[in-house]
Amino acid sequence: MKKYIIIFIDIALAVYLLLAVTAFNNPQELATKCTKVNINITDETTYGFLNADEIKAILTNKGLYPLGKDLDRISPRKIESVLCNSPFVNTAECCKTTDGHVLIYVTQRSPLVRIKSENGDDYYIDENGGIMPNSKYTSDLIIVTGNVSKPFARQYVSILANTVMKSDFWRNQIEQVNIMDDLGVEIVPRVGNHIIFLGYLPERETQEKRNEDVTAYVKEKLDRLEKFYIYGLKETGWNKYETIDVQFRNQIICKKPPVNPVIPVVAEPDPMHESEAVEASANSTVQGSNTIQNN
Numbered sequence: 001m002k003k004y005i006i007i008f009i010d011i012a013l014a015v016y017l018l019l020a021v022t023a024f025n026n027p028q029e030l031a032t033k034c035t036k037v038n039i040n041i042t043d044e045t046t047y048g049f050l051n052a053d054e055i056k057a058i059l060t061n062k063g064l065y066p067l068g069k070d071l072d073r074i075s076p077r078k079i080e081s082v083l084c085n086s087p088f089v090n091t092a093e094c095c096k097t098t099d100g101h102v103l104i105y106v107t108q109r110s111p112l113v114r115i116k117s118e119n120g121d122d123y124y125i126d127e128n129g130g131i132m133p134n135s136k137y138t139s140d141l142i143i144v145t146g147n148v149s150k151p152f153a154r155q156y157v158s159i160l161a162n163t164v165m166k167s168d169f170w171r172n173q174i175e176q177v178n179i180m181d182d183l184g185v186e187i188v189p190r191v192g193n194h195i196i197f198l199g200y201l202p203e204r205e206t207q208e209k210r211n212e213d214v215t216a217y218v219k220e221k222l223d224r225l226e227k228f229y230i231y232g233l234k235e236t237g238w239n240k241y242e243t244i245d246v247q248f249r250n251q252i253i254c255k256k257p258p259v260n261p262v263i264p265v266v267a268e269p270d271p272m273h274e275s276e277a278v279e280a281s282a283n284s285t286v287q288g289s290n291t292i293q294n295n
Helices: 002-024 052-061 076-084 150-165 168-173 207-236 271-294
Strands: 036-042 089-096 101-108 111-117 122-126 131-133 142-146 174-179 184-189 195-200 243-245 253-255
Touching: 036 052, 052 076, 076 089, 076 101, 111 150, 122 150, 131 150, 142 150, 150 168, 150 174, 150 207, 168 174, 168 207, 195 207
Parallel strands: 036 101, 111 142, 142 174, 195 243
Antiparallel strands: 089 101, 111 122, 122 131, 174 184, 184 195, 243 253
């Protein structure tokens, strides 16, 4: 008898568990509409390109803002795709919860330098060489000026900037980079009244080779220049030279500013003294001529 009771209890318990699981997974018992949207933006205060209102505006313009919509009609993949098309979004992830919430996680692209080309272009370059349009971002970035085309910025300036940003010293010491008409690279430091001529970045056919050779070139120049700063300019002073040329291997060429010649200052004669001198000279002439006549 006890055996049958135990079997009955096991069966009843199994039926109860089955009904409980079925009820829990019944779609009728779950939320059917989006009741809340949570937008999380990484480094929102650091970069400041995007905020929650701007994310909402992007999705609203595409008809994808999920609040109030049926959950089964909301596509997280479409939301992610639209957000990733923004020039300021690096990654976007979206998911739905059983209680009717839609969660959106966004990371922003990180600008390295600001390009202000002589042709009028004004934009940012990110760590991957991508172009970001000019915006409200106001952080203190290195500015690259001069003869900068967009292909040159993506293929060469981005590598130069990545190399600089890996050094705590140069990241804080460089204020401006200028690309000359012949693509020579000049650097304007924050400290010191000199201009650094870095030379010419090695031109390569493939991006892989450019990454390798330009990085090595820039690192070698900056490492050598940093030693000169520590052991040379520290002793002579930061403003002793007008230009510092590091384009040649194993040497640094420094040029001092021109010395302004000292021009002697001649005092203007006093008008009163000048008239007295003229009168005295006239009298002397008369007296002299008289003496000659008497003789």
